Amino acid sequence: MIRLEKIHKFFGDHEVLKGISGHVAQGEVLAIIGPSGSGKSTLLRAINLLEVPTSGKVCIDGVCITEGRVDIGKIRSKVGMVFQQFNLFPHMTTLENIIYAPIKVKKLPRKKAVALGKSLLAKVGLKNKANTYPPHLSGGQKQRAAIARALAMEPEAILFDEPTSALDPEVVKEVLNVMKELAHTGITMVIVTHEMGFAREVADRVWFLDEGHLVEDSASQTFFKSPQTKRAREFLEKVL
Amino acid sequence: MILLDFERIWPSVPYILEGVQVTLAYTAVSLCLGFVWGMLLALCKVSSVNFLKWCAGFYTSVFRGTPLLLQLTLIYYATPQLTGYTISIWEAGILTFTLNSGAYVSEHIRAGINAVDKGQMEAALSLGISYSLIMKDIILPQAIRNSLPSLVNEAIDLIKESTLISVIGGADILRRANIVASEKYLYFEPLIVAGALYYVLIMILTFAAQLLEKKLKTT
Numbered sequence: 001m002i003r004l005e006k007i008h009k010f011f012g013d014h015e016v017l018k019g020i021s022g023h024v025a026q027g028e029v030l031a032i033i034g035p036s037g038s039g040k041s042t043l044l045r046a047i048n049l050l051e052v053p054t055s056g057k058v059c060i061d062g063v064c065i066t067e068g069r070v071d072i073g074k075i076r077s078k079v080g081m082v083f084q085q086f087n088l089f090p091h092m093t094t095l096e097n098i099i100y101a102p103i104k105v106k107k108l109p110r111k112k113a114v115a116l117g118k119s120l121l122a123k124v125g126l127k128n129k130a131n132t133y134p135p136h137l138s139g140g141q142k143q144r145a146a147i148a149r150a151l152a153m154e155p156e157a158i159l160f161d162e163p164t165s166a167l168d169p170e171v172v173k174e175v176l177n178v179m180k181e182l183a184h185t186g187i188t189m190v191i192v193t194h195e196m197g198f199a200r201e202v203a204d205r206v207w208f209l210d211e212g213h214l215v216e217d218s219a220s221q222t223f224f225k226s227p228q229t230k231r232a233r234e235f236l237e238k239v240l
Numbered sequence: 241m242i243l244l245d246f247e248r249i250w251p252s253v254p255y256i257l258e259g260v261q262v263t264l265a266y267t268a269v270s271l272c273l274g275f276v277w278g279m280l281l282a283l284c285k286v287s288s289v290n291f292l293k294w295c296a297g298f299y300t301s302v303f304r305g306t307p308l309l310l311q312l313t314l315i316y317y318a319t320p321q322l323t324g325y326t327i328s329i330w331e332a333g334i335l336t337f338t339l340n341s342g343a344y345v346s347e348h349i350r351a352g353i354n355a356v357d358k359g360q361m362e363a364a365l366s367l368g369i370s371y372s373l374i375m376k377d378i379i380l381p382q383a384i385r386n387s388l389p390s391l392v393n394e395a396i397d398l399i400k401e402s403t404l405i406s407v408i409g410g411a412d413i414l415r416r417a418n419i420v421a422s423e424k425y426l427y428f429e430p431l432i433v434a435g436a437l438y439y440v441l442i443m444i445l446t447f448a449a450q451l452l453e454k455k456l457k458t459t
């Protein structure tokens with residue numbers, strides 16, 4: 001469902017992505033790992049064009065969104081995103097955060113949106129936080145709310161950029177559990193993460209990035225048992 | 241020995257007090273219109289259209305880079321000459337103060353927009369929300385909240401600057417005090433009354449601003 005072809009990205013004359021090609025199938029859970037600064041976030045953000053690649057193609061469901069004349073809003077509502085810093089809208093209640101886009105973008109009637117929002121809040125364990133403003137939520141609650149917000153658009157895929165890196169260790173698990181429940185329900189997930197245990201357990205595949213190259217693209221089992229490249233091996237030795 | 245003769249101006253105090261309404265009317269109307277105008281200018285400044293950016297920037301530099309009194313007299317005296325329309329004192333005042341405070345307000349709101357976390361725009365974009373809706377419902381509400389303290393300061397400036405209307409004959413507090421002064425050949429007393437009125441108005445606003453700032457900090 002997501003196809004990348006020879007993605008290059010320059011910031012000034014600093015080449016951050018050096019020709020990345022790959023494919024993510026519908027319903028697949030892909031973990032992107034690698035040292036910090038290797039371009040993971042930039043690659044993830046290229047998928048919904050928050051970062052426009054300098055060259056190369058990004059195609060979603062066969063529509064190449066890097067080729068102009070595409071309703072990028074429509075594509076973005078099919079591909080949700082969850083950020084390290086949550087990025088909830090602080091002036092809206094948790095429920096409003098969740099139902100805003102379905103109402104304004106998908107033109108869902110308010111009543112239906114509220115029902116959807118409430119069921120999503122229940123799903124992520126925030127049933128009683130509907131009317132709370134994000135500044136009054138804990139980090140783990142914020143991230144679960146952000147996941148619910150992404151889910152409310154009923155996207156085909158969700159991109160996660162280090163969703164637990166800004167969290168206190170004791171709440172990492174509650175967020176990972178929500179993500180685990182989501183995995184293999186048909187939704188495509190692309191997860192940039194440093195949680196190796198989680199990647200090993202949940203991901204179908206792993207992309208290992210280093211210095212802007214996609215160094216290794218393996219089944220998760222293979223990758224963690226016997227990485228094919230020396231650089232991936234060295235990386236795993238350091239982090240495991 | 242200095243002799244103060246407040247008794248002689250006592251009958252004129254209600255006349256000066258009526259100026260409060262006039263001063264507040266100029267301030268409030270210009271502030272509201274200037275707010276809307278400033279918001280539009282700020283949107284131009286943060287847009288990705290270079291032409292709009294440049295226009296808004298140039299506009300601001302002109303209104304900040306020339307004296308307000310010059311702007312006011314130019315609009316009041318040159319409008320009839322250029323357009324044949326006889327502009328009233330009220331219209332000239334409101335127009336000038338609006339155009340001028342719009343320039344300042346636009347800078348406050350622009351700063352407020354820039355202070356909104358970049359992640360807000362990205363999160364909204366990632367949900368497929370359009371730029372105009374993002375601005376209206378997500379960025380501006382936060383930006384305006386960020387710039388509220390400076391907007392109150394803008395109101396305080398406007399109260400003081402509105403005295404310039406007396407130069408072209410607007411019957412505000414200052415103008416009325418001056419009229420009383422020249423009728424009674426007494427200068428200190430009426431001007432002190434006017435000064436006290438301005439001071440009270442501005443202290444009320446300052447106090448409101450402090451309350452507001454405290455409230456914004458805690459929520």
Ligand SMILES: Nc1ncnc2c1ncn2[C@@H]1O[C@H](COP(=O)(O)OP(=O)(O)O)[C@@H](O)[C@H]1O
Nearest residue numbers: 011014016034035036037038039040041042043
């Ligand atoms: N907006 C930007 N402007 C300039 N350089 C950037 C920008 N975003 C990222 N970079 C640079 O690109 C490189 C890769 O960043 P990133 O994709 O965030 O890596 P990762 O997520 O793997 O840590 C880093 O060297 C970073 O400094």
Ligand SMILES: [Mg+2]
Nearest residue numbers: 040041042162
């Ligand atoms: Mg990153």
